Amino acid sequence: MNIKDHIGSIPGFPKEGIIFRDVTPILECPEAFEEVTKQLSQFARDVQADVIIGPEARGFFFGIPVANELKLPFVPVRKPGKLPRKTISETYELEYGTDTLCMHADSLKPENRVVIIDDLLATGGTVEAIVKLVEKQQAKVAGIGFVIELDDLKGKSKFEGIPVCSLVHFEGE
Template identity: 50%
Template sequence: MELKEKIRIIEGFPKEGISFKDVTTILDDKDAFKYTVDTIAEHLKNKNVDVVVGPEARGFLFGAPIAYALGVGFVPVRKKGKLPCETVSVSYDLEYGTDILEAHKGSIKPGQRVAIVDDLLATGGTIQSVAKLVEALGGEVVAMDFVIELTELHGRDKLEKYDVMSLVEYDI
C-alpha cells in the first residue's frame, strides 16, 4: 500500500507556513489503518517487546492497537497533571519554554523492553524525552516506530542510539 496517498496535507494549519500531515485519514480508512498497525507490529514482533509506550495524544491512536497486535501492555505518556496516580516526570524544551511529560510510577518495570510508537517524528525533542522517561522508570527502549517522519528536521539525529523506523517520509 502506498500509505503516503492516504495522508491528507493541510497547508497553513495550525498556522501559516506549516504543512500539516493529517493522520485521521489513515484512521478512518480501515485498510490503511490495518496496514499501518500490521506493518509496525511486524517490525516489532521479533524485538521481544514487553510494553508499548504512546505519547499523548496521537501516539495513543497507534500505540494501543499495536500493543494489542503484539499481545503486550500499553503505557500512555501524558502531559503534566493528566494522570491520576503517582507519576514520574521529565521536562523538555520547546521552541518558547518547557513542557513536562509524565507516566505512572511502576507502569514500566525495571528491565522491560519498550517500543515507543507515535504518529510523527519531527525534531525528535518530544520522543527523546519519552525515551528518558522510559529509562527513568527502568525500561529499555528497543525501538521507536513512527507513521510519518519529517526528514528535513533531522529528529532521527537526536535518536541515533535507538532503532528508529518510519513508514512515510516527507521533506516537509
C-alpha cells in the same frame, strides 16, 4: 497499499509556513489503519518489545492497536495532572518555551524492552522526553516507531543506537 496516499497535507495549519501532516484519513480507512498497525507491530516484534508506549493523543491512535495486536501492555504518556497514580515527569524544550510529559511511576520494570509509538517524528523533542522517562525506570528503549518522519528536521539523529522505524517520509516540510 501506499500509506502516504492516506495522509493529508494541510498548508498553513496551525500557522503560516507549516504543512500539517494529517493522519486522521488513515483512521478513516480500515485497510490503511490495518496496514499501519501491521507494519508497526512487525517492527515491535522484530525488536522484541514487551511493552508499547505512546504519547497523547495521536500516539494513542497507533500505539494501542499495536499493543493489542501483540498482546502487550500499553503505557500512556500524558500531560501533567491526567494520570491518577504517582507519576514521574520530564520537561523538555519547545520552540518557544517548555512542555512536560508524565507516566505512572510504576508502569515499567528494569527488564522491560519498550517500543515507543507516535504519529510523527519532526525534531524528536517529545520522544526524547519519553526515552528519558523510560530510562528513569531503568527499562530499555528497544525501538521507536512512527507513521511519518519529516526527514529535513533530522529528529532521528537524537536516537543513535536505537532502532527507528518510520513508515512514510516527507522532505522539505
